[in-house]
Amino acid sequence: MKLVFASNNQNKIKEIQSLLPDTIQILSLEAIGCHEEIPETANTIEGNAILKANYVSEKYGYNCFADDTGLEVEALNGEPGVFSARYAGEQKDASDNMDKLLDNLKDKTNRKANFKTVICLNLNGEQYLFTGIINGKIITKKIGTNGFGYDPIFIADGYTKTFAELTLQEKSAISHRGLAVKQLVDFCSKL
Structure with a gap:
């Protein structure tokens, strides 16, 4: 299945391809000739996925899936949420985003947060949604060099290392994206 x-996020593509069985081959946007920026104008994570x-299915005619992910921080009423990638501005700089988040949390004792990924699969004219959530907390400084996004400041419940140290x-075994992709894989393997 293709x-x-x-x-266009090479980190996400690599992460997701590593989770999929050999029977599912991922094509990138570049591979189908889609070079434009796909609008992400919804006010929810589900909506953006x-x-x-829909953009790829309608414009290019392919079966496809898309994900959207957000970091939701309890003490900030769910921020940055749907705006996670551009929390500190349109430059979408991960370091700037983490700095802004840490600054907004500096006087807060509640550090509870969760990562949420929603995958939307458009397959043969039908649409399916898969959601993965991992709970954890935001620490006070960046630790680790692996991963991307907010990984250096997020520790999942039950763990002592940040996502960027794993x-x-x-x-992938415990992450929000891993959980959502597992649902996608389980669904596709039953087809």
């Missing part, structure tokens, strides 16, 4: 993954999947395999 599916387009509606992302649906927008991206290997790709360790992170």
